């Protein structure tokens with residue numbers, strides 16, 4: 001069992017945060033991770049910046065651009081997190097677009113993930129069939145969970161197929177949208193969460209996109225194992241920098257501590 | 260032609276090892292939907308009737324195949340120009356937009372989005388939308404909006420909304436990202452009208468089929484005008500590669516016809532200021548398609564350069580990557596200067612001012628050896644009106 005599977009077995013109301021590696025400052029990657037853990041974060045998605053992030057809204061686009069200007073790269077990221085397991089216990093997921101990983105070499109990438117203690121990978125533009133044909137064995141042998149996305153438009157049949165080939169969690173995208181903080185969760189979205197919950201899936205779901213505050217986080221947790229806060233956290237980092245207190249306050253303001 | 264051709268897309272959306280649909284799950288339903296219907300629509304009698312009639316009466320097809328006598332004399336061969344510059348809106352782009360707008364209508368879509376670099380595809384899209392009374396949003400890089408003011412005005416006059424892409428390098432690739440984001444957010448009512456043989460499957464195949472009218476006409480025109488059964492060469496410029504794909508399409512399986520695609524090498528292939536994707540790029544994924552692209556060692560997509568705005572795309576259509584790999588086509592390149600020289604030469608020998616893009620195809624004449632009895636077809640993808648400012652600056656008129 002990897003750290004993701006263990007966490008999902010043991011815990012509900014998982015609080016997960018996304019941020020872009022190398023932003024706001026190049027060397028902030030590890031300090032942010034440590035601050036998140038100290039504040040009680042359960043799981044972190046570390047974004048690998050890309051020049052053409054076509055599923056992202058303005059906030060994450062901007063953080064990616066700045067991270068690249070700062071000199072961020074996959075190689076640099078692996079250097080920064082090579083000893084993270086000395087201090088970090090949370091499951092860590094790397095999230096990014098396929099091209100930089102393909103260029104790095106998928107085999108080398110997976111091997112490096114295993115070496116530094118990364119537990120999962122999210123590559124939204126790696127198609128399901130391509131993953132299954134070429135990479136599934138590689139990921140499974142390394143015990144790295146490949147995390148798939150589903151959306152309100154994903155047909156039930158496809159969701160079941162994705163479920164059958166997942167071993168971490170399914171990233172349930174809350175609406176037909178790119179990343180970016182929105183104000184609330186609509187009835188239509190709740191209907192979609194219910195529909196997915198009634199499919200009897202084996203893989204737990206975590207909801208992402210549009211989760212920005214306590215209210216949306218708490219609602220999302222009623223329909224899934226947890227939720228991911230992305231753009232709202234990236235925005236905080238852009239404003240306040242990698243400030244320990246600010247990160248702590250942010251996490252505490254959203255996380256549901258009632259059991 | 261049989262659909263089983265080894266140069267055509269296969270049932271998985273691949274051209275050999277290129278192509279496919281590398282898209283986030285948010286786009287999957289849109290793409291699946293389009294994949295399901297596009298062939299049936301294109302092959303339907305209703306579509307064919309309307310498409311062909313618009314190409315004839317609205318676009319002005321067939322476009323002439325013109326034997327350029329003075330140019331031929333200079334290169335001691337027979338140069339036939341396929342005059343896509345004489346189409347309505349002044350380029351080949353309209354063949355595709357008319358076709359896709361009809362597909363969108365068949366699918367019941369009400370809102371059209373498109374990306375544009377220089378604005379040529381944007382204008383052709385806005386034109387088709389005006390014709391059909393559909394809402395039109397064109398994404399254009401902020402940098403390009405400043406560089407291409409007349410085309411921005413044209414699109415606006417045609418009733419389109421021009422939205423600035425403000426991220427990344429603020430040019431064509433970013434406009435494409437922005438259009439894809441729009442499509443993610445508007446999956447139900449919106450049709451994404453892509454301007455070249457790029458993007459996720461089925462776009463490269465769909466656009467190639469809609470541009471195939473170019474080679475369909477060349478095939479009968481060459482028979483009508485010469486005693487040959489086929490041209491010896493077909494030459495076209497490549498940005499994404501739609502005019503080249505259309506010019507090659509009906510000759511792909513006839514290996515007697517030599518296919519030449521000309522990329523833009525800007526200041527020179529090794530100058531760092533180039534758009535010669537095949538010469539300089541390597542394998543990767545751009546805008547949902549696996550193909551050659553220009554990227555950094557770290558897999559970040561880099562900004563290409565060419566004097567011609569229509570050719571500075573950092574990728575290349577997967578069909579051309581495959582034609583290159585299989586050696587079915589030769590992919591060569593021409594610099595800014597070579598294209599400029601060719602533009603002036605054509606203008607003064609034949610009285611035709613070509614687009615800068617098309618001038619790259621013309622530059623092949625000076626780079627290759629042809630026999631006196633060869634029939635060499637060069638596609639003039641567009642006219643030069645839009646490039647007059649560049650010509651004025653470079654030639655000092």
Ligand SMILES: Cc1ncc(COP(=O)(O)O)c(C=O)c1O
Pocket residue numbers: 350351352376377379380454455456496497498499500501502503568569570614616617640641642
């Ligand atoms: C006149 C002309 N030719 C060629 C191109 C390049 O496109 P493609 O490579 O898809 O034919 C453009 C693109 O804007 C164009 O305007």
